[in-house]
Amino acid sequence: MARIVMKFGGTSMAGIERIRSVAARVKREVEAGNQVAVVVSAMAGETDRLVGFCREASALYDPREYDVVVSAGEQVTSGLLAIALQAIGVPARSWLGWQLPIHTDEAFAKARIGTIDTAALDASLSAGEVAVIPGFQGVAEGGRITTLGRGGSDTSAVAVAAAMGAERCDIYTDVDGVYTTDPRIVPRARKLHQVTYEEMLELASVGAKVLQTRSVGLAMKEGVRVQVLSSFTGPDAPMADTLPGTMIVGEEEIEAVERQVITGIAHDKNEAKITLTRVPDKPGAVAAIFAPLADANINVDMIIQNIAHQAGQAGPGSTDVTFTVPGADLARSIDALNGAQGEIGFAELVHDTRVAKISVVGVGMRSHAGVASQMFTTLGQRGINIQAISTSEIKVSVLIHEDETELAVRVLHTAYGLDAEAA
Amino acid sequence: MARIVMKFGGTSMAGIERIRSVAARVKREVEAGNQVAVVVSAMAGETDRLVGFCREASALYDPREYDVVVSAGEQVTSGLLAIALQAIGVPARSWLGWQLPIHTDEAFAKARIGTIDTAALDASLSAGEVAVIPGFQGVAEGGRITTLGRGGSDTSAVAVAAAMGAERCDIYTDVDGVYTTDPRIVPRARKLHQVTYEEMLELASVGAKVLQTRSVGLAMKEGVRVQVLSSFTGPDAPMADTLPGTMIVGEEEIEAVERQVITGIAHDKNEAKITLTRVPDKPGAVAAIFAPLADANINVDMIIQNIAHQAGQAGPGSTDVTFTVPGADLARSIDALNGAQGEIGFAELVHDTRVAKISVVGVGMRSHAGVASQMFTTLGQRGINIQAISTSEIKVSVLIHEDETELAVRVLHTAYGLDAEAA
Structure with missing residues (x-):
């Protein structure tokens, strides 16, 4: 029984x-x-x-x-x-x-x-x-x-x-x-x-x-x-x-017959993007950014660090750091970062809530190369600009402009062969 | 404390x-x-x-x-x-x-x-x-x-x-x-x-x-x-x-100063009166009436038994029995009594919901005679007919016509000296 x-x-x-x-x-x-x-x-x-x-x-x-x-x-x-x-x-x-x-x-x-x-x-x-x-x-x-x-x-x-x-x-x-x-x-x-x-x-x-x-x-x-x-x-x-x-x-x-490389495609418009410009390119600089956010119990998701500006007459080398936080935590994040501007040493804080995170998910990608590459190519062919990337073992996520959410989900759904047969 | x-x-x-x-x-x-x-x-x-x-x-x-x-x-x-x-x-x-x-x-x-x-x-x-x-x-x-x-x-x-x-x-x-x-x-x-x-x-x-x-x-x-x-x-x-x-x-x-013969006067319009006519005047007749009501879990309150009709050529002696039940239980009471008409042997069942019970209550009546007498006199002087009476150690209740409820309560309240001084 x-x-x-x-x-x-x-x-x-x-x-x-x-x-x-x-x-x-x-x-x-x-x-x-x-x-x-x-x-x-x-x-x-x-x-x-x-x-x-x-x-x-x-x-x-x-x-x-x-x-x-x-x-x-x-x-x-x-x-x-x-x-x-x-x-x-x-x-x-x-x-x-x-x-x-x-x-x-x-x-x-x-x-x-x-x-x-x-x-x-x-x-x-x-x-x-x-x-x-x-x-x-x-x-x-x-x-x-x-x-x-x-x-x-x-x-x-x-x-x-x-x-x-x-x-x-x-x-x-x-x-x-x-x-x-x-x-x-x-x-x-x-x-x-x-x-x-x-x-x-x-x-x-x-x-x-x-x-x-x-x-x-x-x-x-x-x-x-x-x-x-x-x-x-x-x-x-x-x-x-x-x-x-x-x-x-x-x-x-x-079941084997069910296995596909990609299982599903998710989107999330509740992220906000923050960029700190001209962060000094030195050891400990990134830690100085994320410590105050962790103290405020804010989960940082995607992080990208741009190529460093070269050191020269203008001073030591510097870099732009971009990351996302939950949209609901944006105001608190800005407060925390501005409060730590002295320690971090960034020039400017730029934020943008008009972003969306698109993720392709599937355990099959563990054994299949080229999933991320296919994602970038598909989006690029439709002129969709990728602002940030993060990956895990079974997921690739990209940050794009919010207005392109539906287009991105549709083209990826087709590209990975997920569309149902027409009835 | x-x-x-x-x-x-x-x-x-x-x-x-x-x-x-x-x-x-x-x-x-x-x-x-x-x-x-x-x-x-x-x-x-x-x-x-x-x-x-x-x-x-x-x-x-x-x-x-x-x-x-x-x-x-x-x-x-x-x-x-x-x-x-x-x-x-x-x-x-x-x-x-x-x-x-x-x-x-x-x-x-x-x-x-x-x-x-x-x-x-x-x-x-x-x-x-x-x-x-x-x-x-x-x-x-x-x-x-x-x-x-x-x-x-x-x-x-x-x-x-x-x-x-x-x-x-x-x-x-x-x-x-x-x-x-x-x-x-x-x-x-x-x-x-x-x-x-x-x-x-x-x-x-x-x-x-x-x-x-x-x-x-x-x-x-x-x-x-x-x-x-x-x-x-x-x-x-x-x-x-x-x-x-x-x-x-x-x-x-x-406190002694608070003690009065009568403490309060209550009224209750939720009673119904039932009269069974020509119940045989013999031992066990009353028990035959109240047993089916008890079986139906109905509380009988006031009971009066009229003077017996004399035995004669028309048959054995008989009596009318009147009692009250909660108004909500009237229908069930009638069912129970009609179902037992054979055992009880009454001629007719008459019921009346247009009755009210008026009660004078007070622990003082234990040591004061004449409380009931004063009640009957007071009501009689106003022409209010008493249909039934019941008493306990600290209470006298009478059943009257429903239309006379307010009049009865007012005259009794005055008669027992309960009226507040005019402000």
Whole structure:
């Protein structure tokens, strides 16, 4: 008898009619002979409402009390789903974070899951009950409620799947899977049947917002097979028979026939570019730039250092340094750098938010040379200027002008052979 | 250092502005040198919303899951009040029912409080923290959440006050105290400074809806001094300095100067009168009437048996039996009685919902004769017909026509010397 975890987001839990649809979907898995745990989010909008109350009560709210307040949203939906399951003849009970318990550290409002006790859960599943578990919550050692931070329900689902040895963890979302790229930009984008954890991490962190990144990292560490699939056939339609989604698995599981050099193309317009001109060309100069940013907890992404200006009568040699930071951190970055202008010794700080990062991702590039070269050639042929480049083992990213985002994604999608056959 | 419990209802918790007013009121008690526990209700309307979800999910909802859902309302307000207290410099923390814990039996959705562990609570209060405790909830032996039934937060407050040895339990409500009668009927009704537990029970059960009856019974049993006072000066005004309310205490605490024969006059229009005609006048006949009503869990209140019709040629002697039941149970009562017509042997069932029960209540009548007589005379002088009478040690009740309710209350209020001096 296989064990599976099913996770439903806030849109799927928004109101009793939708909760009933979820119950019907769960019943099908039970009738297929599975032992099922369901992890649920709060009703869409509810967590925002509760967070709003906390902020209104005090801008500097105590995160321990915040967790008491916001965890109530998932408590409500877990009880309601248990009732809806019982109403269609499926034995079910809710297990709150402190009841299982799901142990976490004491980082209130952004806790990390430690261990999950499974004795009671095992007994309940073996007795034929569906376990309904509120996502996003746990309990700290002292017995106080914790929450995992926004989007933490995906992580809860993967952690529960790992603890109970589930065959897979099905994440029902607003999208029906992971695509080769954003279908709003490329109508001929294809849904991927399989994708590796590493690729999913790269695709998620560069803009394909399907799963919380933390949950993918945990799934990789614990070897939990995750499936992303749609809870709706249309934006407001009740959940019908679900089409197969995308399986996120280890590289060894990817079927040979599925293997391609490039799995997907992501874009991210939330980067900002900063250039410091005439930084002295001497040891320690680059460290002087990035230390104040690290102190301000700002993640620097792409870094390029131009050819040095030659030393001469005008003084010692110097160089321009360009890098990107998250757009939301731009103002703080400028403050930090200007505050350190004396130590760094740059002439001018130039910034630009009208940039986009385009990434091609695929585990196949480990064994295929020429991926980066093909990317640069393709973009160059269309006159798209590359402002910065960064690479990892399974990803090549370039920074371009924001206005060229859609063009770049489309030509690359075609160039790497990702376009679906015309219907 | 005195310990007190403060309890705030849903109207006082309806929104952050009001929660801030509550926090300010709590701060005053802390600054007066008291150790304070606060028991809170859910935001006004929230419990109805959550109950509505449960009913929509299934008419026959599991009360264990219902308790998981509806207890979330008080969880939210307890966290928010703790945040609001901290924001004005008052150390505070929330203690959920399962955290203290507040042990209850396993009668989910209508649980009764057993014991309350006070070790953690004592430590917290002694450390100078305000303890914020959600009303209405507890935890059963197996570790599942329970709720006490609607209005249970008053009972929570009294139980917490008893457990922590509080000097008094202040219940902040929409009214500013207990009155000699309904001020909407008698503008010269007076607010009582003190009232005994027994009187409060009689006044509450016959219509003066201020406190949940169960909480008064518990206060009497545990000797908890309860004060009813207003959280508002006007229906929507923020809580200002609170006027003294009404203390509910043991009879021995009532000051001699306060003692009156009659404390208050209550009315209740929610009764229905049933008359069964020509019930055989023989042993066991009355038992045959009330057994089916008891089986249907219907509380019969006033009972009168008319003079028997004489036995003669028409058959054995017979009698008419009249009694009252709660108006909400009338239909079920008629069904039960008609179903037993064979055993009872009555001729006709006549019912009347246009009746009202008027009660005069006072511990003083124990030592004063003539209270009932004065009541009958006063009503008779105004031509008000009495349809039934019942008495207890501290109460005389009569059943009259509904249209005469206000007149009866006014003339009795004057006759027993309860009218306030004209201002």
